[in-house]
Amino acid sequence: MLIIGIAGGTGCGKTTVVNQIIDSLPEGEVGVISQDSYYNDLSDMPLEERRKTNFDHPQSIDFSLLEEHLKLLKEGHSIKQPVYSFLECNRTGKTVPVHPTKVLIVEGILILTNSLLRKMMDIKIFVHADSDERLIRRLKRDVNERGWNLDETLDKYQSNIKPMHLQFIEPSKEYADIIIPNNKYNTVAVDIVRTIINEKLA
Numbered sequence: 068m069l070i071i072g073i074a075g076g077t078g079c080g081k082t083t084v085v086n087q088i089i090d091s092l093p094e095g096e097v098g099v100i101s102q103d104s105y106y107n108d109l110s111d112m113p114l115e116e117r118r119k120t121n122f123d124h125p126q127s128i129d130f131s132l133l134e135e136h137l138k139l140l141k142e143g144h145s146i147k148q149p150v151y152s153f154l155e156c157n158r159t160g161k162t163v164p165v166h167p168t169k170v171l172i173v174e175g176i177l178i179l180t181n182s183l184l185r186k187m188m189d190i191k192i193f194v195h196a197d198s199d200e201r202l203i204r205r206l207k208r209d210v211n212e213r214g215w216n217l218d219e220t221l222d223k224y225q226s227n228i229k230p231m232h233l234q235f236i237e238p239s240k241e242y243a244d245i246i247i248p249n250n251k252y253n254t255v256a257v258d259i260v261r262t263i264i265n266e267k268l269a
């Protein structure tokens with residue numbers, strides 16, 4: 068199994084890049100695991116409290132479970148991945164089966180901050196977009212899709228998102244083998260990653 072890690076700040080375009088990469092690849096040969104599915108279970112907290120959680124700090128992620136799942140998949144076993152709800156700020160209690168594939172993409176803002184995860188990755192990619200671009204994209208998404216208003220999103224950006232980005236996410240760029248500039252759609256970089264994956268699948 069080839070494991071590709073794709074990190075980068077919120078709104079940099081990780082999900083978009085992943086979708087572009089897997090778009091023309093054979094179905095069933097490439098799997099995707101998102102760090103978002105591994106936010107800690109916060110069922111013991113009311114929603115009001117959960118909404119105040121710093122979801123940009125590495126401690127908000129259940130890295131042990133993510134590591135265990137990657138190890139199992141690498142060994143050829145299937146896993147039950149937790150399903151996360153951004154509206155509830157919590158795991159839903161449901162799981163989806165994920166089966167081993169020849170290529171596995173792991174994506175998330177904090178995945179390159181964890182040394183055990185980094186060791187499991189064959190290729191480490193960091194997607195870069197300028198912070199103003201990312202803030203604009205994030206604002207649109209949080210307001211349109213994730214149940215936050217403008218003020219809440221800007222407050223969160225100042226209190227958690229920006230400081231955690233500077234403390235943890237941006238420094239993890241140094242571990243990347245490839246940095247994809249993504250202020251604009253970058254088809255050249257996506258094609259290069261696809262070529263590497265196709266070689267593995269051949």
Ligand SMILES: Nc1ncnc2c1ncn2[C@@H]1O[C@H](COP(=O)(O)OP(=O)(O)O)[C@@H](O)[C@H]1O
Binds near residue numbers: 077081082205
């Ligand atoms: N290169 C780009 N140019 C303009 N908009 C983009 C670009 N890449 C992604 N987007 C848009 O920005 C938003 C966030 O992208 P997404 O891929 O979800 O980022 P991430 O997964 O890193 O948070 C989405 O609405 C997406 O369509």
Ligand SMILES: O=c1ccn([C@@H]2O[C@H](COP(=O)(O)O)[C@@H](O)[C@H]2O)c(=O)[nH]1
Binds near residue numbers: 122154175
């Ligand atoms: O309940 C939650 C959990 C996380 N977030 C935010 O999500 C982003 C990471 O996701 P990207 O798709 O990479 O942007 C992170 O910045 C958290 O603040 C959330 O809004 N709600």
